Amino acid sequence: MCNVYNALRDTTGRYVHMITKISYGSQEKYSQLLLASKNEKKVKQKKHYDAVFLHMEGYSRKQIAEILHIPCRTVCAHIASCRKGGMDALFLIKQTGAPGKLSEEQEHTLVHIISTQTPEEAGVGIFASWTSSLACRLAKERFGVAFSDRGMRNLFDRVGLSYTRPTYTLEKADPEKQEQFRKDFEILKKTPEQ
DSSP: OOEEEEEEEOTTSOEEEEEEEOOSSOHHHHHHHHHHHHHOOOHHHHHHHHHHHHHHTTOOHHHHHHHHTSOHHHHHHHHHHHHHHOGGGGSOOOOOOSOOSSOHHHHHHHHHHHHHOOHHHHTSOSOSSOOHHHHHHHHHHHHOOOOOHHHHHHHHHHHTOOOOOOSOOOTTOOHHHHHHHHHHHHHHHHSOOO
């Protein structure tokens, strides 16, 4: 055991200066935990370090659970994993979550269709621009997968598509002039640049 001068904040927010005894591990491990805890930005990861750090200072598992506001069994698990695997065992493993509804190939196809075609060209409706509900309908028709609007917007974000709401619609526009514009625009698209 070795003595370490340390300043800890108690439950009222005041600093309590005390001499602590490291109950197990080395001074080097203690220093590593202190440094890792101070530099850690993620709260959940910091609690992993702090649980072991406080245990090394001689706090009981129950006291640590009260200080960090986590269950006692979680404190025990952190301490056991550190004893078994060292500091590396305290690193959080990125949780992957549920698998995606669409495969990568289907996502690429969806992005390609949305990027290069209008909903009318894709056979989804007579609309000029894509909305999340139209993309949901396309996914349902092409791939047989149902999405909510929010889920589709999350997919847009994940694949790099931006989603914005239109600021206005042309309710009083002349349908004949719109049709003529579409025809002229198609001709312009097919005309090679000079």
